[in-house]
Amino acid sequence: MPPPVGPVTVPPTPPAPQPQPQPQPAAPLFTPVAFDALPGWQQDDVRQAWPAFQASCRALGAKPDWKAPCAAGKLVDPNDAAAIRQYFETYFVPNLVRAPDGADAGLITGYYEPMLRGARRRGGAYQTPLYKVPDDLVTVDLASVYPSLKGMRLRGRLVGKTVVPYGTRADIERARLPGKELVWVDDPVEAFFLEVQGSGRVELDDGETVRIAYADQNGHPYKAIGRWLIDQGELAPGAATAQGIKAWIAAHPERRQELLNVNPSYVFFREERLPDPGIGPKGALGVPLTPARSVAVDPAFLPLGTPLFLSTTRPASDVPLQRLMLAQDTGGAIKGAVRADFFFGFGGQAADDAGRMKQRGQIWALLPRPNAVAAR
Numbered sequence: 001m002p003p004p005v006g007p008v009t010v011p012p013t014p015p016a017p018q019p020q021p022q023p024q025p026a027a028p029l030f031t032p033v034a035f036d037a038l039p040g041w042q043q044d045d046v047r048q049a050w051p052a053f054q055a056s057c058r059a060l061g062a063k064p065d066w067k068a069p070c071a072a073g074k075l076v077d078p079n080d081a082a083a084i085r086q087y088f089e090t091y092f093v094p095n096l097v098r099a100p101d102g103a104d105a106g107l108i109t110g111y112y113e114p115m116l117r118g119a120r121r122r123g124g125a126y127q128t129p130l131y132k133v134p135d136d137l138v139t140v141d142l143a144s145v146y147p148s149l150k151g152m153r154l155r156g157r158l159v160g161k162t163v164v165p166y167g168t169r170a171d172i173e174r175a176r177l178p179g180k181e182l183v184w185v186d187d188p189v190e191a192f193f194l195e196v197q198g199s200g201r202v203e204l205d206d207g208e209t210v211r212i213a214y215a216d217q218n219g220h221p222y223k224a225i226g227r228w229l230i231d232q233g234e235l236a237p238g239a240a241t242a243q244g245i246k247a248w249i250a251a252h253p254e255r256r257q258e259l260l261n262v263n264p265s266y267v268f269f270r271e272e273r274l275p276d277p278g279i280g281p282k283g284a285l286g287v288p289l290t291p292a293r294s295v296a297v298d299p300a301f302l303p304l305g306t307p308l309f310l311s312t313t314r315p316a317s318d319v320p321l322q323r324l325m326l327a328q329d330t331g332g333a334i335k336g337a338v339r340a341d342f343f344f345g346f347g348g349q350a351a352d353d354a355g356r357m358k359q360r361g362q363i364w365a366l367l368p369r370p371n372a373v374a375a376r
Helices: 046-060 064-073 081-091 169-175 188-197 225-231 242-251 253-260 348-356
Strands: 030-032 092-097 106-113 115-119 128-131 138-141 153-159 162-164 181-185 199-204 209-217 267-272 294-296 307-313 320-329 339-346 358-368
Touching: 046 064, 046 081, 046 307, 046 320, 064 081, 064 358, 081 092, 106 188, 106 199, 106 348, 115 188, 128 188, 128 267, 181 199, 181 209, 181 267, 188 199, 188 242, 188 253, 225 242, 225 253, 242 253, 242 348, 307 339, 320 339, 320 358, 339 348
Parallel strands: 106 339, 115 199, 294 320
Antiparallel strands: 030 092, 092 358, 106 358, 115 181, 128 181, 138 153, 153 162, 199 209, 209 267, 294 339, 307 320, 307 358
């Protein structure tokens, strides 16, 4: 006798597969526009940018795209604003810079060259060292193995045959680097902000003033202590300026090192002579920075040496700041396409302006025009 047949269960029909959202293509980095689209282009005194541009040409003039523009630039009267403007309109094409998500506005901050007080030897008020590059810091240029990683470097130290991360700021502060002291300064907070600026001057107790320039870094990413204070509810967003951070430290001296250690990045320096105090420090391009005409950028997006037109506002105001600039420096905190750090120069006013500069802005990259020789 055959077994009884039970009820037949029909499996439910599976739901139709839903279409998966497709990733949106990244927005183009550069969008060509006419010079008339640059707000304030006709009003800017481009003569003030000409020395900075000539400095870029000294660094880039041998490159194929730059040979014709830089050669022609030698024939331009540096005192003739109309001739300089016509030169850029002939040899360059302005391109609106956009982030991968399509945003054409970004953060514009400021930096300056500070003055610290110091001595060659430790003693008295001079208790904070500025260090040279340590002997055990290993730097690996990744582009030598992976060309697509041009400009990327791995830093660490050797343990046996293995490269391990170099110490953080907290590690270095605990262990110190005996024998690597370049100079001793009298203010640990100003020493920290010197690292943020990248270079500065130190007036020594014997009357000599030397320039302290960026030499290397410990390989850890820069983290903004102002952002940390905001996240901790210690400062309102609008108060997280250099001035606001220093005031917070003055009111909480027992938490100073806790705050500084939030940034694991540590900068090492070298000493340079200061034959002409009127000449700015060298930026990443290898040429002296020009106050109010040089900016630091992210070279992953904007090639060093490129003329840029910047449209933003003056520090902590809505007063327009629109002018021709030169991309001549980089910085650990300068990341992204629409991102620039405005070099204000040296002195008290530069320090005040840089500390309050946290504005929104747009950037146009002036790229060499193809066939520029024929255009002229």
